[in-house]
Amino acid sequence: VGLGNPGKGYVDTRHNTGFSCVEYVFKKWNIDVWERKRNVVIGRGVYLGEEVVLCKPRTYMNNSGIAIDYLLRRFGCSACDIVIIYDDMNLPLGTIRLRRTGGSGGQNGVGSVIEALGSDIFNRIKVGIGSHPLEQEPVEYVLSPFTESEKQSLIETIIPKVGDALESLITDGMEFSMNRFN
Template structure:
């Protein structure tokens, strides 16, 4: 089984914020496969589907971003998933808006959802898809920036990148993470 986890904050207030690009990629995968998050357990909404002979679990934590690991770890344990069975999608201030980067491991880079995940899993060596949101211009505090919506001029590139990130996830359902990295980290 492979597990694709999109990080974000639950609720309509946060729906179209930069911090929720992980949720947006999950939503795109649900849309294109006509799937629904029909299960809820361990502070997460999820579904288990089949792609060819592979089982795929799509997940959105229902915790707020800073506690994401509290939803991820118990669901991984319940389904007996290893670190190599997951990929976590999250926003990244250090990449330009819309740029995606896949990595097999890394630190939290100040991202509290990834910090929580590292703390809960006891390792920073898990596959991830970083989704660029850029940094705020001027004196805007980072929390206000990540909880704000994308600038109008960035919306087309963000939509295109959400599709590209979903393409990478679709590819991972059938190929190794290394192959997906080679294809999508161009």
């Protein structure tokens, strides 16, 4: 599940990094959109012998838990089956961190997911977007677009690295993947 905000006005913003990563995986793994519901866009397929469901919530970031709740009910999965991909302004641009537990770190979408799951134990891939400049409020920063050079780095290096990390999670598990990518 890649977190982000729906709508054209948010397409290239830092807060939509999770969406960008999932869109990359849709293409790389040749998974088509399978279902469009009010709160989610879902792709379903088989990759590396595993059934996978890719999801972009259609809720706004702060209500991402609604989509997670739908996925749990729709597919009968549990928190340990889910991987949440999201932006983290506490990490330098381009850094990724895989974690299994932890709080929201001030990321409201993750807070909503924790609330929906009733637990902070779930797989996550944090994607560093860098910290906000002192003269800019955090909310303005996450809703701002990447610079052209940042966008180039995102497309060429960062998003493919997240795709590799997700693939590693499927094939090698969380512990190995954390050692490899953190």
